[in-house]
Amino acid sequence: MILNIMHRPDRAERRGLFELEQEYAHANGIRTTILMTAESLADPAQVALAKEHAAEFGDEIGLSFHGLTHRSIVDLIGYGQEALWLLSLVHKRAVIEHLAREFEDSFGFAPTSLASYHLDASTMRLVRQIMPQVRAAVAGCFEEGVRVFHGCNHSWYLFNEGMPWGPWYPSSSHTLRPARDADDWCGIVAVPHLMRDMVLSYEGRNDFWASHPPNVMRGMGYEGEECPYDRNLIDMFRWQEQFNGGYSYYNSFVSTAWLAEHHAIDDRPEVAQSLYRQQLEYLGELKRSGNVQDMTLTGFADWYRDHRPIGSTEAFFAKELLYGSGKHYFWYVDANWRVLLDATQGGGIGDLRPYVGEVAVDTGPESPALCYGTYPYLIQSQHRTGMPNHSSDGARSTALVTIAGEVYDLGEYPTRIARVDRGPQATVVEFEPVAVGDGAVATIATTVELHRNGAIVYRRKLVACDDGEIEVCERVKLAPGITEYPQPLAGVTLGVVDEAPTEIDYRYDGRRLATSSSGARAYARFPSVSTRVELEPADGRRWTARAEEGHLFSPYVTLSMTTKLSMTTKLSMTTKPSDGQESALCVRLSRM
Incomplete structure (x- = not known):
């Protein structure tokens, strides 16, 4: 199984937590991809730490489009918000150009990897124009949106259902649709923001149940400082090698905010830190035994292009992990569709996304879709x-x-x-x-x-x-x-x-x-x-x-x-x- 560990430093007062999560990864022999935000680019100490870790441990430094509430963004476009994909085209361009300059001024080179909870097709086109060197991106969240929206008090405007659950080649007209061929491809290899529980991705909210221990804490899927679910989810993704020619992929993307006091978690931050450390320890054990290969995000994109050609199919045999129900689901994706077979309904189709129709969607104020990137x-x-x-x-x-x-x-x-x-x-x-x-x-x-x-x-x-x-x-x-x-x-x-x-x-x-x-x-x-x-x-x-x-x-x-x-x-x-x-x-x- 191939592994990406991604960290997103942000405000200066959480610098110590960034150092802590980096320490957890390096202690287990795992390289990270550090995705710098506007806030962390404004903190010379975090810029210096990222440079140091890139030199010493082989970590990658990339750019994150998260946290667009920093004063530099507010000064640039007149207001701040979380979602680049919901800005106007003019403001999308301004933010991308600004952050690209800030990154190059800080590090002396241009990033080859990016991250956002969602990158709609118009944003991808701007990235290709402004930052043509980018080869890899966290481009979708695989949060099946409406149920997450309900569970977040109707306030989390991330509507990006219908995407692949693993890495993919985004099409140029709809980021969440796998490209039909090289001419249809936007030019960037994409990965999801996290790996999700593939049963609850269908029948429940999967933002709690993912490769992110503090999110599992939101769902109360742990006891004390023990969380077997984290290991079971990792092993479920490892098992998919049997159905995909020996290939499987996993990532974890924990920002410093989740290791601090958090309004969505009813427990001490030390518990979140302990559970994340244990997750990385298990992944480190798997690496040492030869069952996991860690890569940087751009390194994975290069590997993916060499080993998983455009048009490849992917399958996921999902078994229920949390409740002991014995339920089975089967997911399948190719350039024609994403389909789910629901064994609890006799093997019928429970979800069908018709990629063959090549629906084109941009998000933002000028688009008829507005916020709906699904x-x-x-x-x-x-x-x-x-x-x-x-x-x-x-x-x-x-x-x-x-x-x-x-x-x-x-x-x-x-x-x-x-x-x-x-x-x-x-x-x-x-x-x-x-x-x-x-x-x-x-x-x-x-x-x-x-x-x-x-x-x-x-x-x-x-x-x-x-x-x-x-x-x-x-x-x-x-x-x-x-x-x-x-x-x-x-x-x-x-x-x-x-x-x-x-x-x-x-x-x-x-x-x-x-x-x-x-x-x-x-x-x-x-x-x-x-x-x-x-x-x-x-x-x-x-x-x-x-x-x-x-x-x-x-x-x-x-x-x-x-x-x-x-x-x-x-x-x-x-x-x-x-x-x-x-x-x-x-x-x-x-x-x-």
Whole structure:
């Protein structure tokens, strides 16, 4: 596993804490990347300390765009705030040029690494113009924003959901979208601000549960000066080497403010310091045993370009760490999408970000997006209902299984991941079979293929069936958005195809289209994300295709395909799972 440890010195009165965290890292043989803020650039003692550590320990010195409340920034633009990405273009340029000059005046060279909680596409373009030598950046936080916003009393204006959880090549039109190819790349290798708990990144707030011991303290995930969760999270990321060709990445980015008295932590600062020291001690042990390789941020960017070409895929098999629930989730990302398979909902899609549509977003006062830097979803079960709750269900995928006239939702049958096969063209995720039904029971095995060409294939194998035959309705319920609130669906088109397409424009009237044949397909076009979604047979069977319009109390697009499966031999004591039929249904995304 490759490791980046980043420290961000700030105001002069916390200089001692900067020295302390540097001491923790160096005592464990770990190099750091020191990311200087406007405040620390104004403190000659911290500038001198950074130079000393770069010379003695091989640390890197980079530039941070955090803390834009320093008097030099207020004098420059007339006010101060935390977020560079929310400034006007004029003020973004002024701040970047000012800090670049301050850095070069302090150190005699230009930085090759940068950091910000978020760097929108317009800021990235300015960085490339003003600081063309930059090769690496902390460019997104991977805080799945709306739930964090709620948990921070609606005051933390960082909306950057939908990004990769690990390092990536940002596109030039949307920083959070991985570049399609070299022409699409902005020219800088990006890493997330922290590594997050990949279960709570989906079903809870992940700002507490990350590679940052004081943040875990905010979530009360420790006792005294013990925090096994920190080590478990590190080991979970190390385990991902099995699914990514021997590669995994981890970072920690603790600023001095988190080691001092802090309004968000109900404990002594000495506890935060102790837990951070213990985290670095464990990482130091892993380095000495050959299981971790520490790098500077720019050093990692160079390694990444040499070893992880643009267009590489990445997967994450997430197991729940905190509560002992045994939940499994599977994340996958490539240039076409970021997708999450939710084993607690039968292996259905819980989150889908359609990168294939190449949505372009800048943030700032001049942009229609304003503060929303999120890459939009087409499915997000946590924000948009998911399983049936108060009223009808929401955005997700599932299979509705009919056995002896009774309909069962496969999403109500939690399962676990049994096998992952990462091939060159497709990633195969096999789930443990589930027994569905009350009276008559059918046992169904689900396998999902995630193809690099923008296709997801769901295979359902009928392992056993009391009634001899079942009907399977593969259903995908979609709604583009960036928050938990619905967005207008004007302009959306949905349809079905047999020999010729039949389609309607969305107008919230609850209308339905259907057709049935071996070539039947259902589709929808979403202009707000420039994406077409199509359900098509992948097995030559006869299917019935349906496309359903929602209404204002349930504003979704529902696409479904239905077929029948039966046991091909009569059940007996010697019947094998291979005696049941299998269906294969493809969910395909393409750019409009």
